[in-house]
Amino acid sequence: MDERYEEAARLYQTAAHELEQAAAHCRTAAGHFTDGEVPRAAAHAWAARGHVLEAQQSLDEQAREHARRSTP
Secondary structure, X not given: OOHHHHHHHHHHHHHHHHHHHHHXXXXXXXXXXXXXXXXXXXXXXXXXXXXXXXXXXXXXXXXXXXHHHOOO
C-alpha cells in the first residue's frame, strides 16, 4: 500500500479511537451526573473533551495533507 494511504488510515484510526474514548467518558459522566456526583462527572466530561480535541487534531492533519496535495 502507498505510504500516503497508510498514513491516512493511521490518522483516521487514531481519530476513531479517540472518539470512542470520548463517547465512553460521556457515558460515564452522564451516569455520575445522574447520581449527583458532580466532581466525578466533570472530570469525565473534561476527559471526553480532551479526546475530542485529539481526534480533531488527527482529522485536521489529514485535511492539511489533503490541502497540500490538491490542485486549484
